[in-house]
Structures are given as C-alpha cells and as structure tokens.
Amino acid sequence: MRRPVDLSTYLVADLATLDHRDAADVVRAAVDGGATIVQVRGKDVGATRLLEVVIACAEANAGRATLVVNDRIDVYLAARAAGADVHGVHIGQSDVPPVSARQIVGPDAIIGLSASTPENLDRVRALPPGTVDYLGTGAVRATPTKRDHPVPLGWDGLARAIASAGGLPCVAIGGLGPGDAADAYAAGADGVAVVRAICLADDPAGAARELRREWSRVSAPVPNILAIAGSDPSGGAGIQADLKTIQATGGYGMAAITALTAQNTQGVSGVHVPPLSFLRAQLDAIASDVTIDAIKIGMLGTADVIQTVTTWLDGLGTIPAVVLDPVMVATSGDRLLDDESERALFALIDRADVVTPNLVELAALTGGDVAQTWDEALTQARALAARHAVLVLAKGGHLRGSACPDALVGTDGPIIQMDGPRIVTENTHGTGCSLSSALASLQARTGDWAWSTRLARDWLRGAITAADTLAVGGPGGHGPLDHAHAIRTGARPPRLAAEPDFWWEQIAQIRADIDAGDFVRQLAQGTLPAERFDHYLQQDALYLQAYARVLRSAADLAPTREERDFWAASAEGCLVAEMELHRSRGADARAEESAETAAYLRHLRDAAEASDYALLVAAVLPCFWIYDDLGRRLAAASSEGHPYADWLATYGDPAFTRATQQAIEVARRAARRESDAGLARMMSAFTRSSELEKDFFAQRPRVLVSR
Numbered sequence: 001m002r003r004p005v006d007l008s009t010y011l012v013a014d015l016a017t018l019d020h021r022d023a024a025d026v027v028r029a030a031v032d033g034g035a036t037i038v039q040v041r042g043k044d045v046g047a048t049r050l051l052e053v054v055i056a057c058a059e060a061n062a063g064r065a066t067l068v069v070n071d072r073i074d075v076y077l078a079a080r081a082a083g084a085d086v087h088g089v090h091i092g093q094s095d096v097p098p099v100s101a102r103q104i105v106g107p108d109a110i111i112g113l114s115a116s117t118p119e120n121l122d123r124v125r126a127l128p129p130g131t132v133d134y135l136g137t138g139a140v141r142a143t144p145t146k147r148d149h150p151v152p153l154g155w156d157g158l159a160r161a162i163a164s165a166g167g168l169p170c171v172a173i174g175g176l177g178p179g180d181a182a183d184a185y186a187a188g189a190d191g192v193a194v195v196r197a198i199c200l201a202d203d204p205a206g207a208a209r210e211l212r213r214e215w216s217r218v219s220a221p222v223p224n225i226l227a228i229a230g231s232d233p234s235g236g237a238g239i240q241a242d243l244k245t246i247q248a249t250g251g252y253g254m255a256a257i258t259a260l261t262a263q264n265t266q267g268v269s270g271v272h273v274p275p276l277s278f279l280r281a282q283l284d285a286i287a288s289d290v291t292i293d294a295i296k297i298g299m300l301g302t303a304d305v306i307q308t309v310t311t312w313l314d315g316l317g318t319i320p321a322v323v324l325d326p327v328m329v330a331t332s333g334d335r336l337l338d339d340e341s342e343r344a345l346f347a348l349i350d351r352a353d354v355v356t357p358n359l360v361e362l363a364a365l366t367g368g369d370v371a372q373t374w375d376e377a378l379t380q381a382r383a384l385a386a387r388h389a390v391l392v393l394a395k396g397g398h399l400r401g402s403a404c405p406d407a408l409v410g411t412d413g414p415i416i417q418m419d420g421p422r423i424v425t426e427n428t429h430g431t432g433c434s435l436s437s438a439l440a441s442l443q444a445r446t447g448d449w450a451w452s453t454r455l456a457r458d459w460l461r462g463a464i465t466a467a468d469t470l471a472v473g474g475p476g477g478h479g480p481l482d483h484a485h486a487i488r489t490g491a492r493p494p495r496l497a498a499e500p501d502f503w504w505e506q507i508a509q510i511r512a513d514i515d516a517g518d519f520v521r522q523l524a525q526g527t528l529p530a531e532r533f534d535h536y537l538q539q540d541a542l543y544l545q546a547y548a549r550v551l552r553s554a555a556d557l558a559p560t561r562e563e564r565d566f567w568a569a570s571a572e573g574c575l576v577a578e579m580e581l582h583r584s585r586g587a588d589a590r591a592e593e594s595a596e597t598a599a600y601l602r603h604l605r606d607a608a609e610a611s612d613y614a615l616l617v618a619a620v621l622p623c624f625w626i627y628d629d630l631g632r633r634l635a636a637a638s639s640e641g642h643p644y645a646d647w648l649a650t651y652g653d654p655a656f657t658r659a660t661q662q663a664i665e666v667a668r669r670a671a672r673r674e675s676d677a678g679l680a681r682m683m684s685a686f687t688r689s690s691e692l693e694k695d696f697f698a699q700r701p702r703v704l705v706s707r
C-alpha cells in the first residue's frame with residue numbers, strides 16, 4: 001500500500017551541502033521539527049557510501065516522514081533488501097524514465113519526478129496515472145545546489161508549470177526558505193523543498209518547524225463542518241450531497257442524520273424519523289470530541305426533531321456559523337416537513353446566521369404567495385431577514401424564464417446579488433442542499449458571508465454544468481449534480497485569494513452613493529459652491545500630507561523592491577502632483593482636521609501602525625481607485641472655463657490611471673500571499689476606507705456658530 005505523501009515540509013538532505021555534518025543527525029532533527037518528507041541526495045557519492053547513509057537516515061527517521069533516495073534506484077533497492085524503512089525514489093529528467101522506474105520499484109513505492117519545462121510537463125501529463133506521485137518543480141531561484149536548471153522559473157513560471165502538471169501534487173524547490181511559503185502556496189504548490197535552509201541551519205529542527213509553521217499558516221487549515229440533515233440514498237441530496245460538497249469546497253464533512261428517506265431521482269417515496277434520543281446522541285458524540293467550525297442544517301422532518309436540534313444548539317456555548325436550509329419542499333416538489341413543524345422552524349431560524357429558502361419555502365415562511373418575479377422574492381426575503389435578524393439567501397432556481405439570480409439579503413436589502421443564465425439541464429436534484437453546504441464550508445474559511453456566497457454559487461454552477469456527464473436515474477427524473485467536477489477535471493480547488501475586483505464590486509453601493517452625493521454632482525456641473533470646494537480642498541491638503549506618510553510606511557513594509565519603489569513614488573507623487581492643485585488654490589495644510597478627515601486618517605494610521613503590509617495596501621487602495629474611477633468618468637464634464645477644470649484634469653490624468661492599475665496589481669499579489677483570514681481582513685479594510693472616502697466627499701464646511 002503506497003503511503004500518502006505530504007509535501008508541505010520537504011528536506012533535501014544533500015550530502016555535498018551537508019559536507020561533514022552527519023546526515024542522519026540532521027534528518028533526525030529535521031523530522032523531529034516536523035519535516036514531512038526527506039530526500040537523501042548524494043550526487044557525487046559512491047553506491048556503498050550512499051547506501052550506508054540511506055540506512056542510517058532510515059533509522060533516524062523511524063518511519064515518521066516519507067524517505068526517498070535521489071536518483072539511485074539501485075541504492076533504494078539495496079536499502080530495502082537490507083530491511084531499511086525507505087519509501088521510494090526521486091528521479092530527474094536524465095535518469096531512468098518514470099515508467100521504467102515504476103516497473104523496477106513496484107506499485108507501492110513513492111516516485112517523485114523533477115519536472116519544470118513545458119516539454120517535461122507534456123510528458124508528465126502523458127504518463128499512465130499512478131506512475132509518478134509528485135513533481136519537484138524549480139529552480140524557483142538560482143541556487144548553487146541545483147546547477148542543472150538553466151534559468152530560474154520565478155513565481156510566475158512556477159505557477160505556470162504547476163497549472164500544467166495535470167493535477168499532480170508539486171513541491172516548489174530552488175533557493176527557498178520558510179519566508180517563501182506564501183508565494184509558493186499562491187503559485188499552487190503543495191509544499192516547499194529546502195536544502196541549505198535546513199542542512200546548514202544551526203538548529204535543523206527549528207528550521208523545519210519554522211517551515212512547517214509558515215506552510216500551515218498560509219495554506220488555510222481544513223475546517224470541520226457538521227451537516228445535520230436527512231439521508232437521500234440516491235446520493236444527490238441530503239447528507240450525501242452535503243458531505244461531497246463540503247469536501248469539494250475545502251472542508252472536512254461530518255453528518256448527524258435526522259431522518260431517512262426512500263428517495264431517487266423521481267421523488268420521495270417514504271420518510272422514517274429515527275428516535276430523537278439517537279439524534280441527540282449523534283450530536284453529542286460530535287460536539288464532545290470535534291471542534292465544529294460551521295454547521296449546515298438541512299431536512300429535519302418533524303417539530304420534535306427541530307426542537308431537539310434547537311436545544312442542542314443552545315447548549316453548545318459558542319455557536320459556530322449556522323446555515324439553515326429550511327427543507328420543506330424538495331426541488332422535485334415533494335414536501336419534506338409536516339405542517340406542525342413550520343412553526344417550530346421559526347425558533348430555529350432565530351439561531352441561524354443565514355437561511356436559504358427556495359421560492360416555495362420563502363412563501364411558506366413569509367405567509368405569502370410564491371414569488372412570481374425576482375423583485376417579489378427579494379421583498380419577501382427582506383421581510384424574513386428583518387423579522388428574524390437573519391441573512392436570507394434568496395434563490396432564483398424556481399423562477400420561470402432564463403434568468404437564475406441569487407442574492408444574499410439582509411434587513412436593508414441585497415448585500416450581494418449574482419445574476420446568470422439558467423443552465424439547461426434536468427439534473428438539478430440537491431441544488432439547494434449543495435449550495436447551503438458549500439456556503440457553510442466556505443464561510444468557515446473566509447469569515448465573510450458575501451464572499452462565501454459568491455464562491456459557493458460559482459462552485460455550484462460548475463457542479464450543475466457538469467451534471468449531465470453523470471448517468472444517475474431513469475428518464476423523467478431529476479438527476480444529481482457532479483459535486484466532484486473540479487476534482488474530476490484536475491482543476492485545483494478554488495484558492496480563496498479574492499481578487500480586488502471582488503472588493504470593488506462589494507462597494508458598488510458606496511460608489512453609487514458617492515456619485516449620487518451633491519458634492520460630485522455639483523463638481524461635475526461646475527455648480528459646487530466655492531466655499532464648499534475650498535473646505536474640501538483644505539481638508540484634502542491635510543489628508544494628503546498624512547496620506548503620503550502612510551504610503552511611505554507601505555514602502556517600508558513592502559516585501560519586494562518593485563513594490564517598495566512603487567509606494568515611494570506614489571508618496572512622492574501625491575505630494576507633488578496632487579498638492580500642486582491645492583497650492584494653486586491657496587489651500588494649505590494648516591487648517592484644522594474635520595471629523596471626517598480625522599476618522600479617515602485614524603483608519604489609515606491604524607493600518608500603518610499594525611505593520612501588516614497586506615492590510616495597509618488594502619486600506620490605501622480605495623483612495624487610488626475611487627479617485628481614478630471618478631476622474632475618468634468626470635473628465636468628460638470638463639470644458640473651457642469650467643470652474644473646477646483643474647481638479648478634473650488632475651484626477652482624469654492617464655498617469656493617475658497607471659498608478660491605480662499598479663496599486664490594484666500590488667494588492668492582488670499581496671492578497672495571494674494571505675491566508676483566508678488575512679484576505680477577509682484586507683477586504684474589510686478596503687471597504688472601511690471606501691466608506692470613509694464617501695464621508696470625506698459628503699463633509700460640509702463647519703458652520704461656525706457666532707457666540
């Protein structure tokens with residue numbers, strides 16, 4: 001049986017680098033520190049000597065990490081023959097071809113292959129499945145310990161290589177250390193392989209521990225998601241769909257079964273509700289042993305079951321995120337909840353964060369008729385949200401017509417709305433179950449409901465699109481989705497690095513409010529009262545002085561020279577180009593800060609003082625982006641003699657657009673280095689700055705009350 005390979009903390013025990021250090025001692029220490037895989041490499045060492053070292057390293061490893069021998073299959077076989085616990089080989093392009101190596105070492109050995117160039121990777125994708133277990137991809141940077149790679153790949157080159165590796169796990173190698181974990185993870189690697197970072201370390205255990213810690217920090221831990229739902233033996237809905245979905249969206253799925261249904265793609269032919277005490281026993285078994293990061297509640301069946309779950313939730317102490325899919329009517333139209341239970345359901349809704357009714361369920365929960373239009377659905381969703389202080393995921397699946405929108409609705413209306421055409425297929429059994437489980441799983445990773453909703457819905461549409469490739473159920477029924485579509489097509493699970501473009505969409509309402517505000521409207525028309533504009537300019541002069549210092553903080557924190565130079569130039573630019581406008585109008589930075597200016601600067605200074613580069617980048621980004629967006633759109637309003645032509649010219653300048661595009665790209669790269677929690681922090685910093693930008697435009701000269 002081939003052991004699973006964990007590439008996250010990969011030590012290459014290179015005898016040349018180790019020089020006179022005892023390889024076995026370094027291997028023992030590194031594995032003590034958490035190294036997950038060790039490759040013993042002795043390029044210029046004779047077989048006998050290498051065999052001795054491999055046997056000694058195997059004893060030091062004691063079966064804890066995966067142990068592979070570099071290149072020398074003969075030494076691997078000899079070590080196995082000598083009874084050493086060695087697990088495989090790592091071969092290069094110039095060694096034995098992988099198919100031959102597999103024949104020699106047999107089906108249970110691990111084979112790693114160095115592959116980086118497009119030609120190498122074309123050959124890798126053509127290999128029979130199972131020939132190779134993982135790839136070593138690099139050198140990412142030029143390094144003395146990997147002379148045979150002509151040109152370093154760099155991170156973009158690594159990402160390209162991994163994307164064309166046909167889904168094989170890849171470890172990044174070449175001049176790397178713990179500080180590279182984030183970039184390697186963002187490039188899609190499954191781990192970082194190091195040579196000198198551990199071989200030359202005074203404390204190899206500590207070095208391995210640091211590498212492992214950095215890797216687990218960036219590669220978000222898998223959250224534990226509990227589904228409390230019914231069983232659908234056809235596998236398309238219920239806990240069967242929940243478990244498949246949770247796994248496909250990056251969580252670890254668990255399930256407490258509330259009811260058993262006899263069901264297939266044609267419909268539900270029977271429901272059996274086991275004793276309540278047994279449901280409670282299942283729930284207690286989980287809660288007493290496993291940290292639950294999010295809960296998805298699906299079919300409950302009876303009022304007693306609802307009450308049991310409600311009571312259990314109340315006893316949890318800290319209740320994790322709860323997504324309640326109020327399963328009353330299945331997509332097939334079959335009722336899955338009796339009438340008496342609907343009242344009990346309201347008490348459970350009060351304990352949920354998000355409820356995900358389909359249109360029929362939404363009508364039942366709001367006591368109205370089934371919405372015939374999307375606006376009617378949104379109105380009902382908003383009423384339900386207000387009554388229960390819960391978010392409502394309004395689902396357009398049951399709408400007639402070709403549109404299939406979804407929206408996350410709060411008491412003030414849609415928080416995020418996603419349009420999109422209805423996918424033509426009959427195979428939509430379990431769509432609601434799957435969407436709600438995906439939402440719970442992704443929420444546990446992002447901590448942001450709007451973002452999780454978008455990610456969950458994008459994943460679901462992929463599963464629906466792929467549904468027709470399955471052959472489940474007879475004619476006339478509704479078949480299941482393909483929950484494994486992303487895994488089956490070899491695509492990598494969605495990275496949660498939300499692009500800044502998603503943040504930009506999230507502030508659509510704020511941007512609309514800025515446009516609708518009288519400052520921007522009158523500025524464009526040229527009717528803005530002079531004292532209002534002068535006040536704004538005074539405050540803006542104050543703001544820019546402090547803002548320049550914040551940009552210099554970003555330069556100090558930037559991890560690459562390119563980013564450092566960008567922030568330093570931006571700091572300079574805002575003092576020169578933008579302040580020129582202010583000076584020309586006599587605005588100076590001696591005025592007193594208004595409340596709006598003070599609040600905005602406090603937010604930026606807090607981000608700078610947190611010394612969190614990614615957070616700071618996200619906090620300053622709206623100032624570039626909102627001004628550039630405004631400037632470009634208002635440029636058309638300018639004309640000969642326009643009283644504010646200079647302002648319009650400053651912010652409509654293509655150089656400002658170029659700087660903004662660079663700032664967005666820098667933010668995109670910073671986001672990709674972040675863990676999921678870091679990404680959520682970036683998005684909230686970005687949104688907060690946008691709100692403060694809106695307040696800044698809306699501020700009015702303080703009417704000084706004469707004493």
Ligand SMILES: Nc1ncnc2c1ncn2[C@@H]1O[C@H](COP(=O)(O)OP(=O)(O)O)[C@@H](O)[C@H]1O
Nearest residue numbers: 331358395396397398404406422423428431432
């Ligand atoms: N034909 C389809 N095309 C695209 N998306 C769909 C389709 N059918 C369902 N969905 C998606 O699945 C979600 C849940 O489906 P819906 O039928 O509304 O709920 P339920 O499955 O609980 O009855 C919808 O919100 C929508 O995002």
Ligand SMILES: Cc1ncc(COP(=O)(O)O)c(N)n1
Nearest residue numbers: 230237238330331430432433
């Ligand atoms: C056991 C069980 N639970 C839930 C549903 C709802 O399915 P859908 O997701 O189509 O609303 C179902 N059909 N069976």
Ligand SMILES: [Mg+2]
Nearest residue numbers: 330331432433
């Ligand atoms: Mg449903």
